[in-house]
Amino acid sequence: MEGGGGGGEEWLRPMDAEQLRECGHRMVDFVADYYKSIEAFPVLSQPGYLKELLPDSAPRQPDTLDSIFDDIRQKIIPGVTHWQSPNYFAYYPSNSSTAGFLGEMLSAAFNIVGFSWITSPAATELEVIVLDWFAKMLQLPSQFLSTALGGGVIQGTASEAVLVALLAARDRALKKHGKQSLEKLVVYASDQTHSSLQKACQIAGIFSENFRVVIADCNKNYAVASEAVSEALSIDLSSGLIPFFICATVGTTSSSAVDPLPELGQIAKSYDMWFHIDAAYAGSACICPEYRHHLNGVEEADSFNMNAHKWFLTNFDCSLLWVKDKSFLIQLLSTNPEYLKNKASQANSVVDFKDWQIPLGRRFRSLKLWMVLRLYGVDNLQSYIRKHIHLAEHFEQLLISDSRFEVVTRRTFSLVCFRLVPPTSDQDNGRKLNYDLMDGVNSSGQIFITHAVLSGKFVLRFAVGAPLTEEQHVDAAWKLLQDEATKVLGKMV
Template identity: 55%
Template sequence: MGSLQNQKPDNGFAGTIKPLDPEEFRRQGHLVIDFLADYYKSVERYPVRSQVEPGYLKKRMPDSAPYDAEPIEDILRDVQKDIVPGITHWQSPNYFAYFPASGSIAGFLGEVLGTGFNIVGFNWMSSPAATELETIVMDWLGKMLNLPSEFLFSGGGGGVLQGTTCEAILCTLVAARDQMLKKIGRENINKLVVYGSDQTHSALQKAAQIAGINPSNFRAVATTRADAFGLTADALRATIESDVESGLVPLFLCPTIGTTSSTAVDPLGPLCDVAEEYGIWVHVDAAYAGSICICPEYRHFLDGIEKAHSFSFNAHKWFLTTLDCCCLWVKDPGALIKALSTYPEYLRNKASETKQVVDYKDWQITLSRRFRSLKLWLVIRSYGVANLRKFLRSHVKMAKNFEGLIGMDKRFEVVVPRNFATVCFRISPIEIGGNHQIVTKEDAANNFNAKLLESINESGKIYMTHAVIGGVYVMRFAVGASLTENKHVIWAWKVVQEHANALLTSS
């Protein structure tokens, strides 16, 4: 068709793709929204824990990238055929593993809007709305948690959205480290000591590793069942005193509100008092349980926070905000900024020079940052404080119901008191019997419960994970997936009983 004369001059641009054509964006965007709506509709039917074998996907994919373009319809077909079977469905109503990754329409749409704008918000200038919305939402959320005003921008502190708790701990640890080294001299870096308990998340140890803390100066202070696996002030003090006697320098303490293994709570008040005596920076990690502290009846778990230096929780766990979104507040942003700021020529700008603006690049590890505040803003506005509280309480209620069901079956026991919406339970040793020569009753129980959990998870019907606390192997039942209703909890209990029956019969 058409002679050469009628063709537009090429100029080297003919045939170039239009990767952001608005109407094609609209068409493909609607396709993917429908794909995901259908996914949520059917997610209950998939095995919760993926049942694929290592290497499954390599067999289904070419070794090299395609040379030519492929239509979105083909790609979505492959997502359904090849990717979905390899997904462990964190959004399934039958997902009770680890801690929840509670998705929501509002959290999803906030991420989608941010992805659409695709700004790189390292400083105020690079998109003022991203920085300003973040400062506003972090003050909103700080007030919802009834944080002391020193943690809010309005009170001289401030909040920042990190990706994960690992980053929040690393940033505050580096701030604390540099503050201390300024006092005692950099040559003493190998004397710095970091404190947690044997229940503290591995994020603390990893942050210490990255920050160059001497690995032999990482203290996982022992906890006991008698103290419900909370870190006691006495145990902390004894450890610190011994370190000080050895000439070491106490630096950083990370108490937890809702530990990963059993949702234990470290007593903030007494721990902060000890820390204060020794000039230790206290970072409070409420990754899981922070969310429910917006309910007044749970706020007491944060009592003592007024004496801490920094506080974080993960909105992507149990606050309807998609991964990743860790909310970190500090009383002294200056300490963070001193440790993390750089100001190369190519980032200089009028707004930063006036010091009237927040440049979040200096509050975190990375320079580039996504527009994360949008999703938190959408979650809070779409649901409102009242509904968020109601929703979190509904999970606690479901966990209570599950606990009640356990209580009606004498073969099972709840191993530690439930604080939030996670239940740690097992088949008790009495049931299994200790008629072995070598192994103790407890060992036998641990083995049996591990077998039971694997048989449940292999079925794909529900997914739970485990922990070992005080030497006891427990199954963890964490309620919090957004699609979970009470009927799923009741059904989950039936699944547990059926698998227990089968295993007890066969053994």
């Protein structure tokens, strides 16, 4: 694969240190230039038609890096939604950072596949250490540390975290009640729980009629009322069903509500159910002492999850799962084929993370989390979180100052749920009005926000959390929303 091409450029060999150096430097400049000019791009892409721009089969002969860069600029970037833009306020954030980026580079360079400890002891050991660090930052109970029966592991996403928890709970229940009892197993969650739980139930084979969705309490800011869970549970018990899993959320997707962990934990304990806590987004805030109380009750949890890849400067993917008793995961997920056997694993003296997750292979993801913690330090990470919450407070104050708007739910972290108040005569309770407002500001390319529906109200979500977002961006977004509001209200008259 030597080959020389036109234009005097030498073709790439599969791997050559000096070519990697040269191309790598060029890519670093490309990436730095991208960040430098990121505000120039429409946040939400107005996509082209990539299919018509690219050939319909792979090239037989190599192209140059120059032509790749040209295509990225002209064909790829116009179809990218810029999650790292300071004007990105959609869904929840997905943080990149310099430290996280460097960690991704190094992890891609080693390119190890860390299924067993032996395949790179440093990868497993660093993960164990860093997850213990993080557990201490969150003041998780000591049973979640690697020094106890539990421990932490990096999953790809919160979906995988809740899935492995659900599967471990399922198998624990089937062992107790008999493997024919699958059809009786009941899962409890609120209508504000992330859809990944529903998907996990579909995968685990939980009967769809046994996925018990309890309507969250609009008077409790859309947290679930534990009494409502108890009530549903009593009915199921009297029908001969077997409640086995409760999922609570700290920071729901629609409105960042916090479910009552102590009460739900008590229910789970009373009925020998698995108690999972999904703090995917808001877990990051709980490293600050003033927000830690939202995790009170975690003592009763069997599993706890937060996403370092959301609001914690660690590039996607990096979802942290802790369990109180790792043996349930390992019983479910381990296999031990001859070709993976090795002295260390056979002696049971090491952790093999393949037995804690769905896939066999896994990347060296602890590197980026370690680098984020090392290069920023806990104090700065707390400041980072507080700054975003402060910006969300600021946005909330702006909303309150304009009587055309209302803040729909109490803000807890860095998400603000709001809407334009519809005229009382409005047929659809402001749905079209607010949809048009959202569509208007998103179509401008200047910001990107998304929506939710709460008690039938169409609500706009303003989630602060991109690393580059400053007060000026919040102010500009507010100005844009005000102007667009004037437009859409004007059209109603």
